Amino acid sequence: GDSVTQMEGPVTLSEEAFLTINCTYTATGYPSLFWYVQYPGEGLQLLLKATKADDKGSNKGFEATYRKETTSFHLEKGSVQVSDSAVYFCALTTTSGTYKYIFGTGTRLKVLA
């Protein structure tokens, strides 16, 4: 079945460091791909998305490119801030049946000042 695999956390970085959180997926067809973020004490919110191969989603300095050849959607940011500390979830929508969302297990990011 369809699935999403994320790198294990926690990831601890110093402020202004480069961030990569790996995400790979297994799916039939052409799923849409998402990154959601959960800040401490808050609900899940969409960070960025890409709906077809080679699309790049971007928001708040974060980017991710839909790579069909490597079935990946890695999240990157050039210079992280303390305020980026959160849990990041990679997700896809299935392309058949009822289009349910499948989420990865989440990666906790901690940015130190």
Next chain:
Amino acid sequence: GAGVSQSPSNKVTEKGKDVELRCDPISGHTALYWYRQRLGQGLEFLIYFQGNSAPDKSGLPSDRFSAERTGESVSTLTIQRTQQEDSAVYLCASSLGSGGGYEQFFGPGTRLTVL
């Protein structure tokens, strides 16, 4: 309201009791999802409603779990004869449609603790 709301925000119950969790989606959103998030884990899909179509119940972990939705509005998730392993945050999300990259909007969740 402006967003998805859920009630109660916290629920503590004794093992064996039934609980009912409520979700009010964003007005006009035809798709509604329930997820479970156990401590330190990702989101586990439970059930999905889309308009008047039959719901996708494939994620419900046992027959103790059931959910209903009235038209395209309120949904309730019921857990009968709760067990300690049911302790988790239950999240509801809604979206304008399904497929094609529609964004899901999440509620704040209901934290369920089964003693």
